[in-house]
Amino acid sequence: MKIIACYKIVPYEQSIGIAQDGSLNFDKAELMIGQYDLNAIEAGAQLVEKCGGELTALTVGSQEVENSKMRKGVLSRGPANCVTVCDPGLKDADSATTSAALAEAIKSRGEFDLVICGEGSSDIYAQQVGVQLGERLGLPCINGVTEITAGEGCINVQRNADGETETLCIKLPAVISVASGINVTRVPSMKDILAAGKKPFAALTGADVALPGERYTETVSVLAPQHAARPCKIFTGDSEETLSAFAAAVNAELK
Amino acid sequence: MKLKKALVFSSNASNIASLCWGANSLAQESVAIVLGTESQANEAAAWAGKVLWLGEKAQGSMAESYTGAVAELVKKEQPELLLMGCGTRDRCIAAKLAVRLGAGVITDAATLEVDEAGSVLVKRNVFGGAAQATVKALGAMGIVLTSGGFDETAPAAAGSVEKLDVQIEDMGIQLLDTSAKQEETVDIAVAKRIVAVGRGLGSQENLAAAEDLAAKLGAEMGCTRPIAEEQHWMSRSRYIGVSGATVKPDLYMALGISGQVQHMVGAKSSKIIVAINKDAKAPIFQDCDIGLVADMNKVLPKLTQLL
Numbered sequence: 001m002k003i004i005a006c007y008k009i010v011p012y013e014q015s016i017g018i019a020q021d022g023s024l025n026f027d028k029a030e031l032m033i034g035q036y037d038l039n040a041i042e043a044g045a046q047l048v049e050k051c052g053g054e055l056t057a058l059t060v061g062s063q064e065v066e067n068s069k070m071r072k073g074v075l076s077r078g079p080a081n082c083v084t085v086c087d088p089g090l091k092d093a094d095s096a097t098t099s100a101a102l103a104e105a106i107k108s109r110g111e112f113d114l115v116i117c118g119e120g121s122s123d124i125y126a127q128q129v130g131v132q133l134g135e136r137l138g139l140p141c142i143n144g145v146t147e148i149t150a151g152e153g154c155i156n157v158q159r160n161a162d163g164e165t166e167t168l169c170i171k172l173p174a175v176i177s178v179a180s181g182i183n184v185t186r187v188p189s190m191k192d193i194l195a196a197g198k199k200p201f202a203a204l205t206g207a208d209v210a211l212p213g214e215r216y217t218e219t220v221s222v223l224a225p226q227h228a229a230r231p232c233k234i235f236t237g238d239s240e241e242t243l244s245a246f247a248a249a250v251n252a253e254l255k
Numbered sequence: 256m257k258l259k260k261a262l263v264f265s266s267n268a269s270n271i272a273s274l275c276w277g278a279n280s281l282a283q284e285s286v287a288i289v290l291g292t293e294s295q296a297n298e299a300a301a302w303a304g305k306v307l308w309l310g311e312k313a314q315g316s317m318a319e320s321y322t323g324a325v326a327e328l329v330k331k332e333q334p335e336l337l338l339m340g341c342g343t344r345d346r347c348i349a350a351k352l353a354v355r356l357g358a359g360v361i362t363d364a365a366t367l368e369v370d371e372a373g374s375v376l377v378k379r380n381v382f383g384g385a386a387q388a389t390v391k392a393l394g395a396m397g398i399v400l401t402s403g404g405f406d407e408t409a410p411a412a413a414g415s416v417e418k419l420d421v422q423i424e425d426m427g428i429q430l431l432d433t434s435a436k437q438e439e440t441v442d443i444a445v446a447k448r449i450v451a452v453g454r455g456l457g458s459q460e461n462l463a464a465a466e467d468l469a470a471k472l473g474a475e476m477g478c479t480r481p482i483a484e485e486q487h488w489m490s491r492s493r494y495i496g497v498s499g500a501t502v503k504p505d506l507y508m509a510l511g512i513s514g515q516v517q518h519m520v521g522a523k524s525s526k527i528i529v530a531i532n533k534d535a536k537a538p539i540f541q542d543c544d545i546g547l548v549a550d551m552n553k554v555l556p557k558l559t560q561l562l
């Protein structure tokens with residue numbers, strides 16, 4: 001099976017700076033692979049390991065997508081190769097823009113059987129891109145997939161939707177987004193990380209892929225809420241004395 | 256300012272009333288599309304100016320295959336806003352509608368308002384709840400997904416029900432089997448004391464010691480998302496955070512929880528936060544009242560005696 005797993009490079013929330021007025025500062029923000037996109041990559045890697053074929057990882061965005069540490073991080077988790085589409089016009093893209101750019105990138109790459117997306121991006125988490133992408137490609141598409149088994153010209157999946165469990169047969173090619181519980185993602189070994197550095201990748205730009213012009217939403221402001229600091233009285237250790245002191249402090253609050 | 260017309264749809268007919276309340280507060284005219292029983296359609300007429308009833312979902316079909324029918328109605332009604340729920344199915348249908356109708360989707364709306372220029376403005380969490388974004392829908396119509404929370408509002412005029420004959424579409428997907436999942440549902444939002452566990456638990460067997468402590472304190476058990484969604488050691492209704500429950504107990508005791516924003520956002524209104532984590536550098540130690548750096552599985556039995 002020829003599989004494409006889509007992912008997004010996002011800032012690690014805990015490292016985003018917050019100014020006095022609540023505005024966000026990304027100067028020192030560390031990058032990471034979207035937490036739930038790792039499930040998509042893992043699902044693709046497991047399918048290929050079981051049924052053969054090839055897994056390609058694909059991302060679209062602005063300059064963060066070309067970060068080599070991130071690309072290696074992705075390639076160390078199973079994909080045979082990686083495609084990045086970098087364009088300043090994709091900065092702060094919403095789900096419509098992202099899915100349209102992914103659709104164009106996929107169309108430019110030729111045949112495939114299955115596209116797997118994560119449940120939602122770590123930063124916006126609208127949970128829209130997978131199905132919007134499928135719809136743009138005019139293919140069968142569904143969200144909430146919790147299990148995938150390859151069949152003849154189709155995949156059989158389990159899906160969780162609003163308290164119901166469904167068994168579906170989806171005709172290929174198709175686009176699915178997987179629920180975060182579908183798998184436990186691998187921790188790459190040193191060997192995987194070294195091998196990742198030698199895997200092929202294609203760094204494309206807006207010149208290679210037709211990017212969408214129209215935007216359907218506009219982010220007017222992004223602000224952090226006011227945060228009341230807590231006292232953080234910390235005890236350390238598990239000696240009888242420490243536990244008694246800790247328990248006394250908690251008990252005093254419970255009264 | 257008010258919009259001229261808002262349309263309401265959810266694959267889950269029990270969401271319709273609350274979505275209609277939202278539509279009535281935002282628009283002069285509200286129209287509800289109902290996929291459900293006749294009594295559900297009639298009920299919706301109490302809240303919407305007009306009900307377009309698609310009938311009951313056909314045997315063996317998925318709600319998602321009514322997307323085309325909904326798209327046709329949206330084109331005919333030409334609302335400025337389509338309000339939907341936040342379930343998995345509504346998200347799927349909204350994504351399909353967005354592409355077919357050339358509309359923007361804004362999900363998980365915490366609040367919605369119409370500005371002076373008649374644009375829909377939505378506030379929603381971003382970066383796992385570390386910040387809140389205000390997002391504007393552009394174009395002729397915006398699709399907004401919300402889990403409700405609107406005050407009860409009646410439509411300008413009592414509604415009528417119009418029964419429609421609609422086609423379901425072939426999605427290239429065959430529904431082979433469906434079953435309702437059996438899972439307990441707990442309203443953890445009302446708990447006065449909560450003992451919550453995270454991945455530091457290590458194994459399901461270690462749950463017992465945490466449950467003993469909870470019993471001693473008269474506390475409800477809660478957890479982080481991975482404990483519910485990945486390990487399945489506790490039910491989904493017990494996980495706390497930006498994509499789970501929001502709680503406001505007097506005591507929140509976090510055991511083996513790292514304290515990532517996505518989780519803490521759901522617990523930040525707790526009066527007292529107590530944390531036990533073996534890593535002194537865990538972010539939760541910067542966001543708690545009292546902390547203990549120790550192995551939870553080692554200290555719990557003793558603490559249950561002491562607390």
Ligand SMILES: Cc1cc2nc3c(=O)[nH]c(=O)nc-3n(C[C@H](O)[C@H](O)[C@H](O)COP(=O)(O)OP(=O)(O)OC[C@H]3O[C@@H](n4cnc5c(N)ncnc54)[C@H](O)[C@@H]3O)c2cc1C
Pocket residue numbers: 035036120121122123125383452453454455456457478479480481482494495496497498499500510511512513514515517518521531532533534537549550551552
């Ligand atoms: C879009 C999005 C939405 C999310 N929504 C939510 C949400 O609603 N709720 C939620 O909880 N998460 C949510 N998450 C996930 C969140 O980012 C974290 O991954 C999650 O909260 C971490 O759970 P944890 O603290 O149990 O696990 P970890 O982060 O793995 O932390 C485990 C902790 O246990 C400690 N530990 C290990 N062993 C022991 C021991 N023996 N004794 C004591 N301590 C020990 C470790 O030091 C560590 O700090 C979301 C993520 C995303 C991307």
